[in-house]
Amino acid sequence: MNAEMRALLRNDILMGLDRLGDYEPVLDALHLNLRAMGHQSSRDEVKTELRYLMDKGFVTTREKEISPELTRYRITAAGRDYLAKEGLA
Amino acid sequence: MRKEPRKDAWWFGMPEERLDQIYKWSLVKPSETCVGGVQFALDQLAADGLKIVDAQFSRFRSFYRANCFWGSLGGLISAVQEKMPNATPEELAKVGDVVMMAKALSEENTSDYVSVRSVEQAERSGKTKARQKDEEIGLRRIKEQRDTCKLFLKWAEDEKAKSVLASGATNSEKIEALGRAMFPDWGEE
Numbered sequence: 138m139n140a141e142m143r144a145l146l147r148n149d150i151l152m153g154l155d156r157l158g159d160y161e162p163v164l165d166a167l168h169l170n171l172r173a174m175g176h177q178s179s180r181d182e183v184k185t186e187l188r189y190l191m192d193k194g195f196v197t198t199r200e201k202e203i204s205p206e207l208t209r210y211r212i213t214a215a216g217r218d219y220l221a222k223e224g225l226a
Numbered sequence: 227m228r229k230e231p232r233k234d235a236w237w238f239g240m241p242e243e244r245l246d247q248i249y250k251w252s253l254v255k256p257s258e259t260c261v262g263g264v265q266f267a268l269d270q271l272a273a274d275g276l277k278i279v280d281a282q283f284s285r286f287r288s289f290y291r292a293n294c295f296w297g298s299l300g301g302l303i304s305a306v307q308e309k310m311p312n313a314t315p316e317e318l319a320k321v322g323d324v325v326m327m328a329k330a331l332s333e334e335n336t337s338d339y340v341s342v343r344s345v346e347q348a349e350r351s352g353k354t355k356a357r358q359k360d361e362e363i364g365l366r367r368i369k370e371q372r373d374t375c376k377l378f379l380k381w382a383e384d385e386k387a388k389s390v391l392a393s394g395a396t397n398s399e400k401i402e403a404l405g406r407a408m409f410p411d412w413g414e415e
Contacts, residue, residue, distance in 0.1 A: 149292050156296035160303045160322035169330035174295055209319065224235020225289055 138178065146176055147186055151195060152225055154212035161199065161209035195219055234282050237289065249290050252283070299329050313397040320401050 138146070149171060154162070162170075168183045178186075187210060190196040195216030199209045212220075220226040231238045237245060251270050256262030261269065264283055271278050278286075303322045307313070310321060395403065 145288060148288070149296075152289075152292045153296045153299075156293070156300040157322070158300050158304060160300070160307075160319065162326055163323060166323050166326035166330070170295075170299065170326055170333075173330045173333035174292070222231055224231035224238040224285075225292075226231075226238075 138182065142176075143186070146171065146178055146183070147190060148220075148223065148225060149174060149176065150183070150186060150190060151212060151216050151220055154196065154210060155217060155220055155226070161211040163207055163209055165206075167210065190216070193219075234285065235289075236276060236278060236282060237286050245290055245293075249287065252287065299326070302329065310397055310400065317397040317401060324401065 150167065153167065153170065164180065164184055164187070167187075168178075168180045171178060171183060176183075187196060191198070193215070195213055196210055197213050199211070217226065237248070240248075248267060248271065251267035252264050254260060254262045254266050256266075260266060264280065268278055268280070268283060303325045306325055307318050307321055310318065313321065
């Protein structure tokens with residue numbers, strides 16, 4: 138995945154979390170829909186980008202202590218600010 | 227208060243109808259009287275006093291397609307969740323998962339969105355033949371997205387879904403029934 142495609146993937150993840158409203162997807166649901174959009178990224182790659190966005194403060198989680206695979210992701214206010222700054226809000 | 231976007235996000239603040247119109251311009255087929263495609267869209271925008279270059283238009287198309295994809299999905303999730311007013315947040319989340327999976331599976335093997343972006347990259351590196359393919363893919367993509375949404379909404383309104391949603395079952399049982407109705411392998415590990 139080149140830098141431009143990675144940037145596109147990150148933007149698409151953030152736009153997805155923003156447009157899904159109150160619903161907070163699990164990794165698998167997010168990954169499958171990114172695939173449906175045409176991203177060829179693996180589940181692990183999407184997870185890596187989610188971690189990157191979390192490190193940036195753009196995404197946060199609601200983690201299940203005993204079922205981490207059911208962790209749900211949501212966009213933060215900083216993530217929404219980023220989308221607005223990029224004209225993607 | 228909303229922050230000002232970067233300067234090349236020229237579409238920011240435009241109403242949806244305007245965005246639809248601009249995107250449709252880029253899908254116009256070339257003919258003897260019309261240059262068609264992105265150039266046609268750029269010409270129309272220029273006539274409206276907005277001078278945009280190819281790369282800026284490419285950003286707009288990425289935004290527009292993602293906005294349509296996620297926007298329609300968010301709308302579907304809300305529409306189904308509204309049919310379950312007494313559901314708990316956990317149950318609503320699970321309904322959202324079902325809709326997400328349905329959308330992803332219904333669009334499997336039609337993965338053109340990002341390949342369009344790859345084509346756009348190729349265009350910028352001088353492979354102009356890709357442009358026509360881009361337009362064809364774009365048209366097909368819009369039709370597929372609309373068809374998928376229509377099919378899902380029809381499904382959500384049909385008797386099977388209605389009978390599940392109107393039954394006296396608990397919300398957990400409704401979710402299970404909806405999942406079984408939509409996915410043959412629902413619940414199989």
